[in-house]
Amino acid sequence: MSDEDQILYRVEDKVAVITLNRPDKANAQTQGLLDDLNAAWERAAADPGVRVIVLNANGKHFSSGHDLSGAGSRDAVPDKMTLAHIYELEAKRFIGYSLNWRNIPKPSIAAVQGKCIAGGLLLAWPCDLIIAAENAEFSDPVVYLGIGGVEYHGHTWELGARKAKEILFTGRSVSAREAEQAGAVNRVVPLDDLDSETMKLAAHISGMDPFGLRQAKRAVNQTLDVQGFQTAVQAVFDIHQTGHGNALSVTGYPVISNLEQMKKNVSKS
Ligand code: ZN
Numbered sequence: 001m002s003d004e005d006q007i008l009y010r011v012e013d014k015v016a017v018i019t020l021n022r023p024d025k026a027n028a029q030t031q032g033l034l035d036d037l038n039a040a041w042e043r044a045a046a047d048p049g050v051r052v053i054v055l056n057a058n059g060k061h062f063s064s065g066h067d068l069s070g071a072g073s074r075d076a077v078p079d080k081m082t083l084a085h086i087y088e089l090e091a092k093r094f095i096g097y098s099l100n101w102r103n104i105p106k107p108s109i110a111a112v113q114g115k116c117i118a119g120g121l122l123l124a125w126p127c128d129l130i131i132a133a134e135n136a137e138f139s140d141p142v143v144y145l146g147i148g149g150v151e152y153h154g155h156t157w158e159l160g161a162r163k164a165k166e167i168l169f170t171g172r173s174v175s176a177r178e179a180e181q182a183g184a185v186n187r188v189v190p191l192d193d194l195d196s197e198t199m200k201l202a203a204h205i206s207g208m209d210p211f212g213l214r215q216a217k218r219a220v221n222q223t224l225d226v227q228g229f230q231t232a233v234q235a236v237f238d239i240h241q242t243g244h245g246n247a248l249s250v251t252g253y254p255v256i257s258n259l260e261q262m263k264k265n266v267s268k269s
Contacts, residue, residue: 009043015054019055019056019057026059026064041097045104053106055109081252086254107217109205111133136176136185145255148243157229158184243255
């Protein structure tokens with residue numbers, strides 16, 4: 001599969017469908033994939049014919065998070081990794097893009113199946129609505145890596161403080177039903193119906209007045225922002241960087257070396 005096919009884009013009756021298409025790697029996110037994903041969101045935002053944006057994923061899993069192998073990097077990787085380099089890379093791709101998608105003035109819907117791990121949350125949380133398949137699971141097990149959570153901290157806002165702490169402290173995942181009860185997911189549907197239910201909802205919303213939709217989205221987001229949403233997300237991004245700084249000082253790498261343990265625990269859960 002060429003690099004260009006990692007993100008698919010189509011417009012169907014006023015609905016832009018953006019598809020993560022790296023199923024053989026559980027849609028692990030390379031830097032290039034994120035650049036292409038952001039370009040797809042921008043394309044949908046700029047197209048006056050698009051009223052609703054759907055983000056979905058091919059394969060068993062929505063996304064296993066960031067591709068830590070370094071594959072697909074489009075930026076030069078320095079000989080010696082510094083916190084300044086990590087900060088710059090992540091400010092653009094791991095929080096900048098997510099906030100950009102969150103603020104695009106058109107309604108968006110994520111359709112999530114299988115695992116949505118760590119960096120996967122950076123793609124799902126920014127969407128306005130989330131439809132989850134019954135087998136969907138959400139997790140952020142990066143405490144195993146010596147980091148206090150992923151770069152874009154939607155967790156407390158989406159799941160509530162106690163559940164956010166629980167998943168971070170334990171590394172465990174939240175099931176689709178649990179996420180629905182917490183208000184982090186709009187509805188749970190059988191896996192076989194995920195696509196049709198998502199497109200049905202998108203079709204319904206696409207028939208609403210576009211300016212009304214834009215203002216409705218702004219009303220809710222503005223309410224969250226008055227409560228400090230974007231300021232908190234930016235502040236937690238900087239807390240996240242202290243995790244990388246500590247790991248660099250201890251190991252010379254951006255994470256402490258419990259990656260194998262994390263993989264074992266994630267595959268068990
Ligand atoms: Zn990071």
